[in-house]
Amino acid sequence: MTTITCVEDFRQLYKKRVPKMFYDYAESGSYTESTFRRNEADFQNVSIRQRVGIDITNIDTRTTMAGASARIPVAFAPVGMLGIQNAAGEIKVAKAARDFGVPFILSTMSICSMEQVKEATGEPFWFQLYVVKDRDFVRDLIHRAKAIGCSGLVVTMDLSMLGQRHKDVKNQLSIRPNLKNMLNIATKPRWAMEMAKTPYKSFGNVIGHAKNVDDLSSLLTWAVEMVDPSLDWDDIEWIRKEWGGPIILKGIMDVEDARIAADMGIDTMVVSNHGGRQLDGAASSISLLPQIADAVGERVELLLDSGVRTGADIFRARALGASGVLLGRAMVYELGAMGQPGIEKLLEILEKELRTTMGLAGKTSMAWITKDDVF
Numbered sequence: 001m002t003t004i005t006c007v008e009d010f011r012q013l014y015k016k017r018v019p020k021m022f023y024d025y026a027e028s029g030s031y032t033e034s035t036f037r038r039n040e041a042d043f044q045n046v047s048i049r050q051r052v053g054i055d056i057t058n059i060d061t062r063t064t065m066a067g068a069s070a071r072i073p074v075a076f077a078p079v080g081m082l083g084i085q086n087a088a089g090e091i092k093v094a095k096a097a098r099d100f101g102v103p104f105i106l107s108t109m110s111i112c113s114m115e116q117v118k119e120a121t122g123e124p125f126w127f128q129l130y131v132v133k134d135r136d137f138v139r140d141l142i143h144r145a146k147a148i149g150c151s152g153l154v155v156t157m158d159l160s161m162l163g164q165r166h167k168d169v170k171n172q173l174s175i176r177p178n179l180k181n182m183l184n185i186a187t188k189p190r191w192a193m194e195m196a197k198t199p200y201k202s203f204g205n206v207i208g209h210a211k212n213v214d215d216l217s218s219l220l221t222w223a224v225e226m227v228d229p230s231l232d233w234d235d236i237e238w239i240r241k242e243w244g245g246p247i248i249l250k251g252i253m254d255v256e257d258a259r260i261a262a263d264m265g266i267d268t269m270v271v272s273n274h275g276g277r278q279l280d281g282a283a284s285s286i287s288l289l290p291q292i293a294d295a296v297g298e299r300v301e302l303l304l305d306s307g308v309r310t311g312a313d314i315f316r317a318r319a320l321g322a323s324g325v326l327l328g329r330a331m332v333y334e335l336g337a338m339g340q341p342g343i344e345k346l347l348e349i350l351e352k353e354l355r356t357t358m359g360l361a362g363k364t365s366m367a368w369i370t371k372d373d374v375f
């Protein structure tokens with residue numbers, strides 16, 4: 001672990017340790033991948049003001065995100081199939097998040113079910129909802145999340161159609177591998193051994209719960225057919241009523257949409273383009289954050305994801321109007337590379353990077369970071 005100093009080191013190790021089709025599944029964007037690339041690159045266009053002559057002995061990175069306390073302004077984004085990147089992946093990330101003190105969001109398309117994660121961690125977490133055509137199933141998911149005490153409901157709005165990732169098609173991505181993928185898996189013995197041992201092997205939130213989905217092959221057909229192009233704001237009202245508490249809308253990338261949601265009384269939104277996996281050609285989320293913050297920042301709490309890789313990125317997002325960030329790939333790399341210790345190391349790295357950035361920018365508290373700190 002000593003030579004690992006940053007998220008990029010983890011990405012390289014992850015690439016070596018996890019079967020190619022699962023690495024490609026995470027490390028790709030839709031179509032030309034222009035938005036995927038832009039997300040990270042645009043953070044570099046935001047410069048941070050260097051300040052001196054300020055006592056920075058005591059730096060406090062603590063904050064809250066959507067009402068949850070966070071030791072640093074970071075939550076783990078909902079990411080499908082974490083349990084295939086590393087055996088029992090969702091449970092490992094949830095445990096690391098609990099021990100460190102940041103929120104964890106479980107994807108609808110997780111391998112471990114929400115009940116299994118709750119049982120293993122004993123802690124409430126946030127659940128991410130995909131609104132599929134089968135609304136009875138959606139209602140059931142909401143009520144299951146309520147029953148186990150989930151403390152937040154994140155509703156993803158930018159998947160009313162699927163953006164294609166060429167690599168997944170070419171790799172014939174499946175958790176039932178073809179011969180070519182089997183040969184590649186044979187070169188990853190550590191991954192294969194762990195996967196052979198784990199009891200968590202299927203999509204726990206869906207299989208056995210959704211209508212006519214009893215095994216993996218029926219799930220794959222279901223997943224494609226269930227994407228619902230009709231999702232609109234009335235559905236959001238309905239979900240809010242079923243849930244009975246505040247919801248967090250994920251995938252807002254436009255001032256007009258942000259205003260509609262704010263007028264409905266939504267408290268929290270995630271400025272996100274799904275990590276460049278949906279609308280190829282969309283702007284980076286960091287480049288749109290300032291205008292969305294100007295439009296609704298006084299009424300709505302904003303979170304941001306897509307492209308966050310460093311503590312300096314967290315600082316930039318905070319300065320431009322987000323109360324915190326979600327980490328997608330930056331979490332997948334660590335999990336795939338090293339499992340739970342990888343996630344623990346990631347949180348340590350980000351905390352240190354953030355503290356250093358804050359200190360050298362002359363800020364000792366999250367509350368004092370403003371748009372005047374970047375240009």
Ligand code: FNR
Pocket residue numbers: 025026027039077078079080107108109128156250272273274275276277305306307308326327328329330332
């Ligand atoms: C995702 N994302 C995602 N979002 C969601 O709402 N539900 C999901 O199941 C998934 N699944 C998923 C799988 C993988 C492999 C990735 C990389 C991403 C999107 C995710 O929550 C987040 O918006 C992006 O990952 C943020 O971008 P970065 O941090 O990966 O650059």
